[in-house]
Amino acid sequence: MAVKQTYTDIELAQLLDLAAEKKAAGYRCVNTHCVNTVDGVDIIYTFVVDGGDDVYENYRIKNVPHHGHIPSIQGYFPGVFPFENETQDLYGITVDDMLLDFHFNFYSTDVSEPMTVITPEKKAAMEKAAKIAKAKAAKAAKDAKAKADAAKAAAPSATEEKGE
Template sequence: MSELYKIQNFISIEPAQLIEKVQDFKSEGYRLGQACCTKVAEGFELTYSFDKDHVLTNLRLVIPEEVEIMSITGVYWAAFIYENEMQDLFGVKFKHMALNYGGHFFKVSQPTPWNPKD
């Protein structure tokens, strides 16, 4: 495998910087690769990954569980899939999601199974 495909960058940002950074990536020609969530002690760690010229650049931010984060679907519409997944499986709260399934994107046996509320 070419060394070109192994390049990754991680940029830690504050939640308030998310939309500005995503808009910058869009204007520079990046494509959205994926978005994911991990439960951490501070709440949720969100990672949005973007590709340009075979270089993966990841925006990483941590938010408390009770914080509502701005959706990036106004910039990358297809992010509705990832954000609905994070909402259903972890309980991440998004503002202004372009297509919000309201917690019913997945059929799950319990609400937020990857972040159960005991």
């Protein structure tokens, strides 16, 4: 079985309080990373306390706007500087008030914000997947409606028979 894990969505404004709370409770920050989506960048923070429940608690901040700003948690967890610098370099999200800030020069990639680049092939694949999902949903709705209509049609005839 996999490690015990939980997922909770939080707001950006709650991040620093969450970090302070976890630090006070003896947690360590395992990881922070980003997921690029069309609506923005989701940022996920993971905490665990060893020797306790051993549950990996994942907290997700959804849809931080591209080129937006987030606060740094290095004040509580200095070990996360590589991940926050990576967030800046690869996703273009500026992290404010870092203790160790490489100013977008941590990896020095050829392409800037490479993880937010959506290639034409990927875009076509996403549009195709969206079309298929939409068609599937429409079909499911149609089938459900047909089933409901059939059930409705059957019900009055049953009452008519009973009444006779």
